Amino acid sequence: MDTPIETNTRYSLTDGSPLPDPALYLTIIGSLVHLTITRPNIAHDVHIVSQFVTAPTTVHWSVVLRILQYLRGTQFQSLLLSSSSSLDLRAFSDVDWPSDPSDRKSTTGFCIILGDSLISRKRKKQDVISRSSMEAEYRVMASTTCEPVWLR
Template identity: 65%
Template sequence: MIITSDDTIGIDVLKSQLQQQFEMKDLGPLRYFLGIEVAHYPKGYLLSQSKYAADVIDRARLTDTRTLETPLELNVHYSSTDGVPLADSTLYRAIVGSLVYLTITRPDIAHVVRIISKFVSSPITVHWAAVFCILRYLRGTLHQSLLFSSTSTLELRAFSDADWAGDPTDRKSTTGFCIFLGDFLISWKCKKQTVVSHSSAEAECRGMADNTTEVVWLRWLLADSGVSLYAATPMYCDNKSAIQIAYTGLQKIFTL
């Protein structure tokens, strides 16, 4: 089990009580848990999955030593009919599943992993090549990690974006957002929208709505943890039409 608190006396008492009821062993401070490496520094905690990522690369039998600067080519689109079906898709499914788990500490690959995950039922050679691109990118950024600072402020900030009709198959858009608590990233998501948007502004508004839902939940979670946020949470979006729509909607709410 994992116990997190700054009350060392309370932790010792709890461990003593548990040892009286269960057979357990104290492994000391958390260093490694379910493929996630945890490093303790005066500035905070560092979360990494570098060893897990290296194991995924080895499991994929990637023999060359090439690295890539990006996990996927710019503006590339994949379908289920652009290549030859794989003779055995077992390894493809295993690697994609591992990459999904890797997004716990690697938000930079969340979007591309979502793309290749769509084809796990019937992958083709082009999709397998895309997986190799992601693995080569991971090899070049193997030690990239998340820092949770102990001195950061508790200001919550949200960023959202969307690509309009980015999926060539069904013309649905993809929502992407990330939320920072002070200087460190605490929440991110990349997901295809459930309906077709008729404009880029509509796609962006749907993305902002999903982001707002996450922000509300995080504010409740922080409040339950004893962290009170009195200031409003700023949300950033790069679509002027969507910003104007949101601004007009807020004006109507406050004038009721």
């Protein structure tokens, strides 16, 4: 799999039929949450599927299996940090306003790059509901600006 979950797909509690025994689902979600410490690239995707631990369905189970297939396919990939790159610090940010139709909160994301190397990244739901896309953009710009200050 090229991506842990399908892009631009929304999941809800009513997708699919309920799993007869959600114990395996809960166990794998717990393991994936622990794995996000060393594989932060799946953190947001694990967050999405962990929202359904109270009533997992067959659709949610297929998403978890896709995440596991992605992990199996990328287990030998790694980051290469070059010693010959410049020390230019760049930051990129974006927001998906409002990305979750159930709570209307926006999802923000940013990455900090030093030379050719990614040194920090973050993707999460905003804490509050933004009333406009501009408000959501200002919030992500503020959090992106704080990150290099903290890294310093």
